[in-house]
Amino acid sequence: MPLVELVMPKLGESIMEATILKWHKNVGDTIQLDETLLDIATDKVDSEVPSTAAGIIKEILFEVNAVVPIGAVIAKVESKQATLISSIETTPAPIKEEEIPYTPTAIIIQEQSISPSSSNPSGTKFYSPLVLNIAQNEGVSLQELEFIQGTGNQGRVTKKDIFNYIANKKAGLVSVAKPITQLVNDPVKENSKPLEEIITNDNFVSSLQNGKLANPEEVIISGNTEIVEMDRMRKLIAKHMVDSVQTSPHVTSFVEADVTNMVLWREKVKQLFEKREGIKLTYTPMFLEAIALALEKFPLVNASLQGDNIIYKKDINIGMATALPTGNLIVPVIKGANQLSIVGLSKAVNNLANAARNNQLKPSDTKDGTFTVTNVGTFGSIMGTPIINQPQVAILALGAIKKRAVVVETLSGDAITIRHMMYLSMSYDHRIVDGAVGTQFLATIAKAFESWDPNRQWFQYV
Numbered sequence: 001m002p003l004v005e006l007v008m009p010k011l012g013e014s015i016m017e018a019t020i021l022k023w024h025k026n027v028g029d030t031i032q033l034d035e036t037l038l039d040i041a042t043d044k045v046d047s048e049v050p051s052t053a054a055g056i057i058k059e060i061l062f063e064v065n066a067v068v069p070i071g072a073v074i075a076k077v078e079s080k081q082a083t084l085i086s087s088i089e090t091t092p093a094p095i096k097e098e099e100i101p102y103t104p105t106a107i108i109i110q111e112q113s114i115s116p117s118s119s120n121p122s123g124t125k126f127y128s129p130l131v132l133n134i135a136q137n138e139g140v141s142l143q144e145l146e147f148i149q150g151t152g153n154q155g156r157v158t159k160k161d162i163f164n165y166i167a168n169k170k171a172g173l174v175s176v177a178k179p180i181t182q183l184v185n186d187p188v189k190e191n192s193k194p195l196e197e198i199i200t201n202d203n204f205v206s207s208l209q210n211g212k213l214a215n216p217e218e219v220i221i222s223g224n225t226e227i228v229e230m231d232r233m234r235k236l237i238a239k240h241m242v243d244s245v246q247t248s249p250h251v252t253s254f255v256e257a258d259v260t261n262m263v264l265w266r267e268k269v270k271q272l273f274e275k276r277e278g279i280k281l282t283y284t285p286m287f288l289e290a291i292a293l294a295l296e297k298f299p300l301v302n303a304s305l306q307g308d309n310i311i312y313k314k315d316i317n318i319g320m321a322t323a324l325p326t327g328n329l330i331v332p333v334i335k336g337a338n339q340l341s342i343v344g345l346s347k348a349v350n351n352l353a354n355a356a357r358n359n360q361l362k363p364s365d366t367k368d369g370t371f372t373v374t375n376v377g378t379f380g381s382i383m384g385t386p387i388i389n390q391p392q393v394a395i396l397a398l399g400a401i402k403k404r405a406v407v408v409e410t411l412s413g414d415a416i417t418i419r420h421m422m423y424l425s426m427s428y429d430h431r432i433v434d435g436a437v438g439t440q441f442l443a444t445i446a447k448a449f450e451s452w453d454p455n456r457q458w459f460q461y462v
Helices: 129-138 142-147 159-170 195-199 204-209 232-247 260-277 283-297 342-357 435-450
Strands: 003-007 017-023 036-041 046-050 055-060 067-069 073-079 107-110 174-177 250-258 303-306 309-312 318-320 371-374 394-398 402-410 413-429
Touching: 129 142, 129 159, 250 435, 260 283, 260 342, 260 413, 283 318, 283 342, 283 371, 283 435, 318 342, 394 435, 413 435
Parallel strands: 107 174, 318 371, 371 394
Antiparallel strands: 003 073, 017 036, 017 067, 036 046, 055 073, 250 413, 303 309, 394 413, 402 413
């Protein structure tokens, strides 16, 4: 019987590797097609990976906690099938690191001072989260990463590449020269830091007054305190938030919308909707329908930026920020949102939210998002300034719906009346989305909310 190679599946845009959390099968066990083989973790989601073949497991190639590149063979199954089955949406298996010859060489790197007008030194290369974490922990700067010759796919720096560089650096084979003007000479040498890092530190002035430069990460602990290490997902979320702010110049615009017609329509149809469809009708699918139509009119908001190239996404896949019981956040994606009816959107929202809360999301559920929506109003917030979900260029926050006295125009003149109002706020990447486009996009959504037909027959849109 032939051996079927099971590979690490493609897990989403920019995800190049995954960590193995648990194997559900051992060598010699029988596995069925689509039966869960292992649990994995990426920087976006923890999920189960099903087997793409049925048979007997003959070999497991990676241990628990191993970091595995996308497309690598992770196990082999002896199958009765006549033809080999490959994983859906996989990339070609990378060259095994042990097959790559490596010869230590001396490297001299001249680090240049970074001014606000200079380009991002890492803007021309992509580095995986694992490589960036190793670099940060080992004190390897972004300038140094630029000079490391990558042996991975398309010249990317692999884990072995950076470990080899670190070993050579410690052995004195790598020389990193820094201009004298880039440093502030401090009596305590270990506290000398780049000038731009020091002057942006909030403790800089007080540190000078105390006669020394304080470590910006140093926290003075006093009183009754408890120290708890962040869990793995919270660490990843924290890193993503910092990376996003450093990558995209964020601008946030706000508009106000009168959603009275949406509220009245939902109150009128929600009982019949639940009886017929078996799920509750919430505001979220109503909002998503209008947002998806607006994205069709503003393709620049449904895009990504890669170097100097704008990548327009033809699919409209809306990410839905979802709070987990642990307090962490995850963003499952509704694919083809502009092609779904109110019923289809309701079922997609309900299914993804339940899967997220029960830790049953699959890798495909969180990949290929083109735009993200976060409903901060769920927790009572009237507005927010969300951080962009990279590599997207915008994220929309939906505030709480509140009754307020507002002035409206009537046939007999202005009048004060009670209306259901909400704020919409959108953060966007000012590198490609200017204020005019961002505000026009928001205004289009607000107008769609306000013009909702309170007499709409929802079952006509199934």
